Amino acid sequence: MKAQYPRSQAQIIQVLKLLNYAISAQDLYVELKRRDQPLGLATIYRALEALKVRGTVKALTLTSGEALYSLISQHQHHLNCVSCGQSFAINECPVHHFEEKLKQTHHFQVYYHTLEFFGRCHQCQRKSVL
Template identity: 50%
Template sequence: MKSDSSSQESATHSPRLTRNQQAVLDVLHQQADARSAQELYSLLRERQAIGLATVYRALETLKLHGLIKSRMSANGEAFYSPVAPDQHYLTCLQCGQSFPLDHCPVQELETHLQPSVPFKIYYHTLEFFGLCEPCTHQIS
């Protein structure tokens, strides 16, 4: 993944954000973990009048500008977080729990790939799906 300066660079070069887009981004930066659009909507509704469709549009715009990233849970729900240092996961298909990996096994690949392709990489994701230890024992 890019360093924090790269994330800041994409933020610096992005178009001016609307009030709602900035509000969504601010709430995401205040969260310790990735959040679903529905969770973000609930958090934003405590602060201002905003519609769920507006939250989804803001998330899409922020994603296209490289300011946030999304990842899909085992049940297909998208979770959003600011672009920051890499975080990769092992996700259990049975219980849906995600376990973060402590290092990025593809950092070197991104570093070598970026200068060789006509494509600006904002971030990458890596997720493995399987069964966690407790769920493995339940199935046995």
């Protein structure tokens, strides 16, 4: 049975599916307006929060403090540079086995997980040596 979403949440889900990349709430506001589906910024934040609670959307908080939202399709892991702010995706997942253990031992349904490392990228390290 397909989950039913309020109109604002359904609009956001549709746009996130079409974009297929993480986006800030402010940029989502602009994108919805561009598509003639305007929603207020407060409504967008409430809808995103509700979608997070339902396990439909995830938020990635950048080193700048800005949150980027995307649909939960797969686990993603990142290396985040504290100097330049770039985020690099990691394709490996060393915690899937731990997620399964939590599911069994704590009867906890995991929607998704994040794994982020913070440090300095190769380019920023080179700049400090020069």
